[in-house]
Amino acid sequence: MKFELIKLPYAADALEPVISKQTIAFHHGKHLLAYVNKLNELIQGTPFENASLIDIVKGSDGPTFNNAGQVLNHELYFTQFTPNGGGQPEGQLAEAINNEWGSFENFKKAFEEAGVGLFGSGWVWLAKDKTGKLQITKEQNAGNPVTKDLVPILGFDVWEHSYYLDYQNRRADHLKDLWKIVDWNVVNKRY
Template sequence: MSFVLDPLPYAQDALAPHISANTISFHYGKHHAGYVNKLNELTKGTPYETQSLTDVVKNTFGNPATVAIFNNAAQNWNHTFYWRSMKQQGGGPATGQVKDLILQSFDSLDSFSKAFTDAALSQFGSGWTWLVEKDGKVSIVKTSNADNPITSGYNPLITLDVWEHAYYLDFQNRRVDYANLFLTNLVNWDYANQNLVNKAHL
């Protein structure tokens, strides 16, 4: 198997009570694992089989003949990045260089938090909300379905999964509560700062 399901960076109950072990079990163990298995099936015997996950995402993007490979590769990439964007006892104000860059682009940390939450709420249907860096500046971008900002030259720092399966068992239709808790109790600013120095290449 060329692609593997990366281990979670914490126990399945580590993010409780904000995200339950039940949600992690389904989201990671079923949804994410399903993308990995399908990607291996689709890439077997093709040149993509030996490429990195990042390269598969970039090399299949925008090609009608490789839509299925892109969708499963990108969803694998996005989910791996999402798990790392959170940590036990995370959340709170941004720290380090990421904080400095946020303050250069937003009036305050509170303004950034509101903009990030607003982006998560305004994403129609399934998708992702990202804090990204490009040319030394940070911004918030939204992507639909499996899309990933690396295909537009951005360097992702953190992401929030706003597909309904990410939060419905715990929050039902209260996406706003999920987005707020991500920022106040879960987001991993250490990982965001790490990605400023070394771009995530999965």
């Protein structure tokens, strides 16, 4: 199976000022493209050649895991945003968040703290287990909750390349602003 760079569901400048056109060009057009190309190279002639992305992430290690993880992570990341985003989740997801954290505001605070507190590069995820119970996970580098038999619902990238052009070293500000562009319709469907 040959993986391809996902097409963005919005124009490159549509998420401004939260994520600039320049950041999209580097993050999607260079970083993610490099992961896709390297993954295709690494799986050629291996048992992963015709595997799904999730199966590769669950079953690989080393460079194959790193590149497959980053492809999966970024596909989830880029497709969860919209220029008309923001607000709050609804329905079952909203209920589950309230049950776990008491309120959406408490959840956002805990999620942002997890992202700010992750040392180095990685991801902060809202994930669910097989029963639908939610948890926040912090994953180093290319980590994804699927390796723990969890389903990723929402993920914020805390690698510097995702925010440095727009926010420099202000990771916390970037995390706060991402809520403005979350497409809760997409995230609700993942739940």
